[in-house]
Each structure stands twice: as structure tokens, then as C-alpha cells.
Amino acid sequence: MQSASILIESLPNIAWGLFTTLGLVIIALAVGFIVGLPLGIIQVYGGGSILWRALSRLSVLYVWFLRGLPNLVLLFLFYYGIFPFFGISLPPFFVGATVLGLRSSAYQSQIFRGALLSIDQGQMQAARSLGMSRPLAIRSVILPQALRISLPAWSNEYPILLTDSSVCYAIGVMEMLTRASLQVSRTRAPVPLYLATAAIFIVMNYLGMTLLHRAERRWRVPGFGGS
Amino acid sequence: MGDAILRVQGLSKRFDSEEVLRDVSFEVRKGDAKVFIGPSGTGKSTLLRCLNRLVEPDSGQVWLGDEEITHASDIDGVRRRMGMVFQNFYLFDHLTALRNVEIGLVKVLKMPRREARDFAMSELARVGMDRFADKYPAELSGGQAQRVSIARSLAMNPEIMLFDEPTSALDPELTGEVLEVMRRLAAGGMTMLVVSHEMEFVYSVASEVLFMEGGVIVERGTPGQIRDDGATGDAGQGAPRQFQRTRAFLRRLDG
Numbered sequence: 001m002q003s004a005s006i007l008i009e010s011l012p013n014i015a016w017g018l019f020t021t022l023g024l025v026i027i028a029l030a031v032g033f034i035v036g037l038p039l040g041i042i043q044v045y046g047g048g049s050i051l052w053r054a055l056s057r058l059s060v061l062y063v064w065f066l067r068g069l070p071n072l073v074l075l076f077l078f079y080y081g082i083f084p085f086f087g088i089s090l091p092p093f094f095v096g097a098t099v100l101g102l103r104s105s106a107y108q109s110q111i112f113r114g115a116l117l118s119i120d121q122g123q124m125q126a127a128r129s130l131g132m133s134r135p136l137a138i139r140s141v142i143l144p145q146a147l148r149i150s151l152p153a154w155s156n157e158y159p160i161l162l163t164d165s166s167v168c169y170a171i172g173v174m175e176m177l178t179r180a181s182l183q184v185s186r187t188r189a190p191v192p193l194y195l196a197t198a199a200i201f202i203v204m205n206y207l208g209m210t211l212l213h214r215a216e217r218r219w220r221v222p223g224f225g226g227s
Numbered sequence: 228m229g230d231a232i233l234r235v236q237g238l239s240k241r242f243d244s245e246e247v248l249r250d251v252s253f254e255v256r257k258g259d260a261k262v263f264i265g266p267s268g269t270g271k272s273t274l275l276r277c278l279n280r281l282v283e284p285d286s287g288q289v290w291l292g293d294e295e296i297t298h299a300s301d302i303d304g305v306r307r308r309m310g311m312v313f314q315n316f317y318l319f320d321h322l323t324a325l326r327n328v329e330i331g332l333v334k335v336l337k338m339p340r341r342e343a344r345d346f347a348m349s350e351l352a353r354v355g356m357d358r359f360a361d362k363y364p365a366e367l368s369g370g371q372a373q374r375v376s377i378a379r380s381l382a383m384n385p386e387i388m389l390f391d392e393p394t395s396a397l398d399p400e401l402t403g404e405v406l407e408v409m410r411r412l413a414a415g416g417m418t419m420l421v422v423s424h425e426m427e428f429v430y431s432v433a434s435e436v437l438f439m440e441g442g443v444i445v446e447r448g449t450p451g452q453i454r455d456d457g458a459t460g461d462a463g464q465g466a467p468r469q470f471q472r473t474r475a476f477l478r479r480l481d482g
Contacts, residue, residue, distance in 0.1 A: 125281055126317035126376075130331040130383060131307030140334050145321045221321050222363045 003192040010183040011196055017176035018200065024097050024165040024175060029157060031101025032108045039063065039105065040112030045138060059109070066106035071167045075099050079171045096168035096175075103164075104157055111157075115149040116142065148219055155212040159205050176200060231290070232257050232387055232418050233278070238287030240273055240442075247273045248284070249442040255387065255420065260413045262421045262429045265439035266476065271422040272314075274439070275389045278420070279309045291386070307335060310380030314392040316372045318364040324351060324375045325360040328382050336383065350378040354408050370401030374408055381412075388412070390421040424480060430454065438473040446473045 039059045046056035066074070078099045083090060090098070119142055127137035166177040180197040184190045233255040240248040247270045255261055263271045276282040278289055280302055289297050296305045318327050328347035332338040338346065351357040354374040364372055373393055380388060390409065394402040406428045413419060413432040423429055429436060430450040437447040448456070448470060456470040468474075 120317070122313060122315055122317035123319060126311075126313065126319070126379075128281060128303075129279060129306055129309075129311040129313075130379070131303045131335045132331070133303050136334060140330065141319050145319075148321060222365050 003189055006187045006189045007192050007196055010187060010193055013183060014176055014179045014193065014197060015200065017174060017179040018204070020093065020173060020175040021162070021165050022204070023093070024100060024168060024173070025158065025161045027094075027097035028100035028104050028161045028165070031098060032104030032157060032161075035102065035105035036108030037112050039109035040116060041138065043109065043113050044116040045134070063106040063109055066103050071100075071103065071164055072170055074103060075167055075170060092168065092171045092173045096165070096171060096173045100161055100164060100168075104161055107160075108154065108157060111150050111153045112146060114153070115146040118149055119145055148221065151212070151216050151219070155209065155216070158208045158212060162201065162205055162208065230256050232259075232292060233420075234288075234290040235278070236288045236290075238274070238277055238284050238289065240270070240277055240282065240284050247442050248277065251287070251442070251444055253437065253444065253447075255418060257418055258416045259434045260417075260419050260421065260432045261435050261437060262423055262433040263437050263439055264422075264424055264426075264429065264473070264476070265445075269439045270442040271439055272391050275311070275391050275420060275422060278389060279306050279311060281311075303335075307383055308386045310383060310385035310388040312373070312377055312380055312388065312390045312393050314396050316364070316369070316376045316396075318367075318372050318376055318379070320364050323361050323363055324356060324367065327364070327375055328379045331379065331383050347378075347382055350382040351375065353381065354378045355404075368401060369397045370404045373397065373405045377405075377408055377412075386418065388417055388419040390419060390423065392422050392424075394423065394425055426477065426480065436473070438470075438476065440472065440476075446470050448473075 039062070042052070042055050042059050046052040046059075069077075075096065079092070079095050083095060123141055123145065124134075124137055127141040128134070132140070165175060168175050169178045169181070172178065176197055180193050184193050187193070231254040235254065236252050238248055238251040239246070251270075251274060253261070263274065265271055273282055277284040280297070284297060287297065288295055291305060291308060294305075296302075299305050318324075319330065322330060325344070325347055328350050329340075329343045332343035332346060333340060336343075348357055348360060351360055354377055356371060356374050356378060359367060359371060359375070362371075364375075367375065377393075393409065394405050397405065402425060406425055409419075409421070410428065410432055421429075421433075433450050435447060436450055436453055437444050439445065446469065453470045453473055456468055456474065
């Protein structure tokens with residue numbers, strides 16, 4: 001009974017963190033896409049001139065660096081080191097969203113790279129034979145296919161980011177876990193409150209994945225992309 | 228000479244140590260239908276791909292009309308003038324048949340969408356595929372897909388069409404519909420270069436048959452010359468046979 005009243009009292013406060021958590025996830029997904037897609041394209045199609053090859057190398061290094069560090073380490077590096085060094089002072093929320101997004105971009109770039117590689121070279125040849133330039137062929141023939149193929153793997157980024165977003169607790173972003181632990185230290189009832197937090201995460205995960213599956217179905221093309 | 232649409236001079240290509248094309252020369256006049264035959268791996272496909280530079284030749288020249296194109300900077304502009312049909316169709320898998328034909332018109336020729344749509348539809352009708360306009364490539368048979376891919380190339384209004392073994396990926400019962408489309412094209416005066424071993428088709432449309440082996444054009448002649456060659460020679464002494472290797476190859480094909 002005791003824990004029930006604590007729940008009723010604290011839950012609205014925790015649930016309010018949902019918006020912050022969702023904000024982190026959505027921004028991170030977007031940053032990850034906007035940075036990750038070009039990285040994937042460069043790694044697959046960045047042959048030719050020295051500039052492109054250099055960019056391609058650099059992008060490999062970038063991916064290696066961002067995937068090689070724990071989330072929390074990365075977060076601290078950016079929050080205490082990199083951003084201040086460049087004189088950028090951002091609210092913790094945006095630092096968190098940026099770091100999550102950059103890290104996701106490293107993973108997303110590899111999802112897109114895999115999808116791009118899976119497309120038959122004949123698609124490019126056919127596009128070029130019609131007189132399309134390489135960039136145009138990539139834009140109007142290769143990408144529409146590669147993005148469809150990517151979607152199932154890309155969908156994974158949502159639950160990963162949703163759960164990873166809780167590391168932003170460490171720099172004081174008022175997301176769900178931060179709010180939950182504040183409530184816990186106030187009420188000294190960790191089990192019901194963390195259980196409730198877990199439940200909210202699970203429900204969000206379910207809703208998000210349902211949405212993504214719907215998107216997959218909506219963009220499906222008969223007999224193509226496997227899904 | 229003056230009305231050659233395409234002129235090829237001394238074209239050579241090697242992949243690593245293998246010499247795929249060796250000093251290949253020929254020319255194509257308007258309305259010609261030249262057919263390349265020969266054992267696999269003798270450079271026929273590479274030759275076609277060198278013409279529109281999907282493969283870069285090592286040396287030699289190609290003229291399209293009056294323009295030397297092996298060093299043309301605007302290769303996209305050159306390719307626009309040469310249609311290419313692939314063995315495996317390579318239809319754009321995410322687009323319907325109609326959109327496959329439309330996309331070049333819209334993206335490359337900058338035709339307004341509405342106009343492109345009507346035009347693409349008429350091109351599909353030309354190959355008897357207008358009823359399948361809304362089907363995706365995965366929903367088409369091989370023969371149907373190849374007809375759509377021909378329409379996709381034709382829509383760009385090319386000066387010459389390159390066919391790279393257009394029926395060899397097809398089940399035997401599906402080759403007929405594709406060859407029929409090509410036959411009509413040839414009869415309509417389309418200039419074309421074809422790699423094909425459908426000899427009945429070859430004999431009926433070819434203005435010249437070129438037999439390639441080991442990266443060179445070994446023998447060449449009209450279908451009539453090849454068919455009649457040696458016909459008397461078999462009877463007795465040696466009227467010199469010009470097409471021995473071609474005929475030996477064709478016998479193996481039949482075998």
C-alpha cells in the first residue's frame with residue numbers, strides 16, 4: 001500500500017522525463033542518419049581521387065573511434081573536454097543528444113554500407129547506361145533500394161538509443177532515469193520506482209518498434225528487399 | 228564511310244594479364260544490325276561495354292557520329308545516345324515497369340513528369356508491355372522484364388542500341404517474345420549491335436555477322452555468305468572456305 005502511494009505520487013514526475021528521453025532518441029536517430037548515411041556512401045563509392053580516398057580512410061577511423069569507446073566515456077569526453085575546448089557551451093541535453101547521435105552514426109554508417117554493398121552492380125551500370133551521372137544514379141536508383149534494405153537493421157538503433165539514452169543521467173540530463181533516481185532518493189523506495197521506469201521503457205520500445213514495422217511494410221516493394 | 232554512325236578503331240583491353248580485346252576495328256552504318264558471335268570469354272560483352280565506356284578501353288578510338296568518345300569528357304551525354312540492354316535486364320527493382328521507363332526521361336532528359344508518363348506508356352506499348360505498367364520487376368517473367376528494359380532504353384531515343392546477350396538468361400520458351408521485339412526494331416531501321424547465339428534470329432536480322440575468338444574478330448560476313456560457305460566445298464575439292472572457324476563454332480553450338 002505504501003509503495004502504491006509512492007508510485008502514484010512519483011510517477012507523473014518520472015513520466016515527464018519521457019519527453020526528454022524521446023527528444024534524446026529522436027535527435028540522436030536524426031544526427032546518426034544525417035552523418036551516418038554520407039559516411040556509408042563515402043565508404044562504398046568513395047574511390048577515385050585522392051580526396052575521396054582520404055575521406056574514406058578518415059570515415060573508417062571515425063567509425064573505429066566512436067565504436068571503440070564506451071558510451072559513458074564518450075559522453076564525459078565531449079561534455080568535459082571536446083565541447084569546452086572548442087568554446088561550445090551547450091545544455092547537457094544537447095551534448096547528450098549529439099554524443100548519442102554521433103555514436104549512432106558510426107553504427108548506422110555500417111548498416112548503410114552493408115545495404116549499399118548488397119545492391120547488384122548492374123543497377124549502377126543500367127543507370128549509367130541511361131546517361132545518369134554517378135551522383136544522380138546513387139540518388140535516384142541506389143539509395144531508394146539501399147534505404148529499404150537498411151530499414152530492418154536500422155530499426156535496431158531505436159531500442160539501442162532508447163536504452164543508451166539513460167547514460168545522460170551522468171551529466172544531469174533530466175531524462176527518465178535521472179528523474180527516477182531523484183524520486184528514489186526522496187522516497188527511499190527503489191524497487192517500485194525502478195520497476196515503473198522499466199515498464200515505461202518497455203512500453204516505449206514496443207510502441208516504437210510497432211511504428212517502425214509499419215514503416216517497413218509501407219515502403220515494401222513486391223519481391224524486393226527480402227522483408 | 229561518311230554515314231557511319233559508329234566507328235571503332237584498334238580497340239584493346241586487358242584485365243590484369245589477360246588480353247580481352249585485341250585491336251578490334253569495325254564500323255556501323257545507320258540501320259545496320261551487326262551481330263557478334265563466338266565462344267564465351269572472347270570479349271564480346273567487354274567490347275560492347277567499351278563502346279559506351281562502362282568499361283574503359285586501354286587503347287583505340289570510338290567515334291559516335293563525328294565525335295571521338297573514348298576521351299569525351301561528357302560521357303553521360305554520350306551514353307544517352309546509346310541504348311544498352313543487359314543479359315540480366317537490370318531493371319530498377321524498386322520501381323514499377325512504367326517508372327523504370329519514365330526515370331531516364333524525367334531525371335536525365337528533364338521531361339515534365341506528365342509528358343514522361345505518357346511517353347513511357349507508349350514505349351511500353353511498343354514492346355507489348357503496357358498492360359504490365361504497374362508491375363514491379365519481381366512480378367514479371369524474364370521475357371517481360373527484358374522487354375521492359377528494351378523499352379527503357381528505347382525511350383531515350385538512342386542513335387544505336389547495344390544488346391548484350393539479351394536472351395541468354397531466359398528460359399527457352401521466353402526468348403521468342405524478346406527476339407520478336409528486336410526483329411521489329413531491326414525492321415524499323417534501328418541501328419543495333421547484338422551479341423547473340425540465337426542463330427535463326429541472327430540469320431534473319433543481321434546485316435553482318437562477326438565471329439570473335441580470343442579478343443579479335445576472326446571472320447566476318449553476311450549471313451548468306453556464312454551459310455553458303457563450304458556448301459560446294461563439301462562436294463569435292465577445295466573451294467577455299469572463308470568461314471571455317473565460324474562454322475566449326477556453329478556446329479558446336481548445334482551439337
